[in-house]
């Protein structure tokens with residue numbers, strides 16, 4: 001489905017990503033992990049650009065329109081499913097079918113705020129679920145997520161991950177929670193300083209291999225140890 005070779009991306013003359021090769025098959029569930037600044041967001045945005053017509057992206061930046069309602073922000077995920085005329089009328093007077101569909105998505109995301117509430121007045125966790133709803137509403141075969149549950153408690157994050165996994169054939173997701181990656185994905189890719197330094201099926205991964213990955217993260221190890229220690233303890237028991 002996707003084959004990258006020699007992808008090099010710079011920002012302001014500084015290398016952010018340098019991937020010699022990376023391929024992902026249709027149907028795979030792939031988690032991407034690594035310290036902050038290691039190139040995870042750059043990689044998933046690049047993948048999204050390549051898969052765009054058949055992929056939905058739930059970005060770390062969310063990109064919500066603050067003064068529009070929850071309903072309209074989610075509806076925007078699928079503007080290209082309808083004519084501009086349909087979209088224009090729906091903006092003023094929402095149609096019944098998308099209202100029902102979006103109501104159901106909100107139930108699945110455990111979002112109990114009114115459909116008409118402007119996103120500007122939502123909490124961080126609610127905003128993140130609206131962004132997730134917009135990606136789910138696209139009903140694409142491929143879901144690309146960039147830390148889509150970072151503002152949610154781990155139990156809700158796990159429930160919503162199950163929703164995302166069941167609704168998409170292929171899932172490519174940046175995750176902060178290593179245990180979540182080990183328990184729910186087929187394969188884990190680890191980045192450090194823009195390079196791929198880990199790419200393994202989860203059944204070949206254990207606490208030691210992940211520890212090696214963190215040790216290779218070099219100067220970042222100190223932070224990682226503190227940040228991930230509880231998750232690594234959990235990973236040990238997998």
Ligand code: ADP
Nearest residue numbers: 011012016034035036037038039040041042043
């Ligand atoms: P991660 O998602 O792993 O935290 P990013 O992909 O966001 O990492 O960033 C990788 C590197 O590229 C970092 O050094 C970051 O500062 C830099 N970078 C990312 N996006 C931009 C941008 N739009 N402009 C300048 N530098 C950027």
Ligand code: MG
Nearest residue numbers: 040041060146
């Ligand atoms: Mg990022």
